[in-house]
Amino acid sequence: MAGNPITTTTAEDDQNATSLGFDTLVQHAGQGPEHWCTQNALVPPIVTSTTFLLPGIRDKWIDLPYVYSRQGNPTRNAFEICIASLDGAKHGIAFSSGVTTALAVTMAFLKTGDHIICGSEVYGGISDQFRQITSKMGIDVSFIDTTDPKNVEKSIKTNTRMIWLETPSNPCLRITDIKAIAVIAHQHPDLFLAVDNTFSSPYYQKPLELGADLCMASVTKYINGHSDVLMGILCTNNDEFNEKLRNMQLLTGGVPSPFDCYLANRGVKTLPVRMERHQQNAFAVANFLQKNPRVEKALYPGLPNHPQYELAKKQMKGFSGMVCFWLKGGFDEAEIFLNKLQLFKNAASLGSVHSLAEHPITNKYDHLFSNQK
Known part of the structure; x- marks a missing residue:
């Protein structure tokens, strides 16, 4: 009823x-x-x-x-x-x-x-x-x-x-x-x-x-x-x-x-103030990664090297706090990198007050999903 x-x-x-x-x-x-x-x-x-x-x-x-x-x-x-x-x-x-x-x-x-x-x-x-x-x-x-x-x-x-x-x-x-x-x-x-x-x-x-x-x-x-x-x-x-x-x-x-x-x-x-700070921090992280010789590629929708940068500017007011990057050296280098993180935590999820880093294909939770890359 x-x-x-x-x-x-x-x-x-x-x-x-x-x-x-x-x-x-x-x-x-x-x-x-x-x-x-x-x-x-x-x-x-x-x-x-x-x-x-x-x-x-x-x-x-x-x-x-x-x-x-x-x-x-x-x-x-x-x-x-x-x-x-x-x-x-x-x-x-x-x-x-x-x-x-x-x-x-x-x-x-x-x-x-x-x-x-x-x-x-x-x-x-x-x-x-x-x-x-x-x-x-x-x-x-x-x-x-x-x-x-x-x-x-x-x-x-x-x-x-x-x-x-x-x-x-x-x-x-x-x-x-x-x-x-x-x-x-x-x-x-x-x-x-x-x-x-x-x-x-x-x-x-x-x-x-x-x-x-x-x-x-x-x-x-x-x-x-x-x-x-x-x-x-x-x-x-x-x-x-x-x-x-x-x-x-x-x-x-x-x-x-x-x-x-x-x-x-x-x-x-607090979503407005958090999103502004997420974006500010993401720009800083993405710019740092782009210049790092150990990084093969770093993508962030707010940077011109993103394949859909112009589209992102057109349909989004801002670019949020997610950064995606590829390390040179493959899996072994990624494992070393994640194990040495201090302020960032190796954990699933996103959008929190915590700074998180994740290797999706091997994450203990995300590896259950066959389409995760």
Whole structure:
């Protein structure tokens, strides 16, 4: 038993959000006491209740915003409204992890016999989910180089229903032209475009404004920013998409806890200042690596030697904090390098207040993903 999905519209409800800047929205969108039960609190409380009082036994409960915590939670709702606002979206739908968001999209919109186009370089957890789970559902997946829009166009079949992009990509920071792919996708009425925006965050890139139908991010990374929350989020301006994804929240139960939503809602308040410092530090690291004789190649989207530098400047406000580089000497040299790090830690993940370095193909976690490079 549960009520109708709650609405997370921000443009009308949150101080005419479309006219406010990013730094203002991150502090105010979804943060007013009208969005939760405790009317006088300035900070969204952690509402741990799994169930909420109903007015009676007839149908009145259907119109209530909160009935059962899978269907809606005030702490989660405050966070969802905030992130939707930052993405320029009407709706934000939070899930218990980044990979759960991808599974929710597959389950909500695809069926046996459908076809997915996916970037050849995306997060290994996503690509392996498509290979090991989605394929068992009878859904075909083509992994292609999406940095050339022509590759996408010629890969579309009559049963293609979704294009999944990640830009910048994990781990080699390839840039895909979101607007160009969106134009191609929308020439086909049954085809939609989903973009994984994790490496950029909504501060530096807004895929929905570039034509994407869905914007996904691993909240675990930059949005929360403190390596203490596991969560994912999907944002959209499509009311039908929102309804179907809310239904996936309800039916699968793949929702984040109120405490995680509280932490992420708290962490995102510093996203603007953190992203600026991430970028400042990344420029310094990338410039150093480019000049180091032991480095074969270093890539950063904000430097002219990046193959898609001009595109990155065009569709991104900034270039985030990820740097990819190749050491001379191969695996042995990489092992020595990682073992001698002091301030940087050899650990999976990204986007935290910690500085991390990782050799993806041999990382104890990422090596489980067959497509990781």
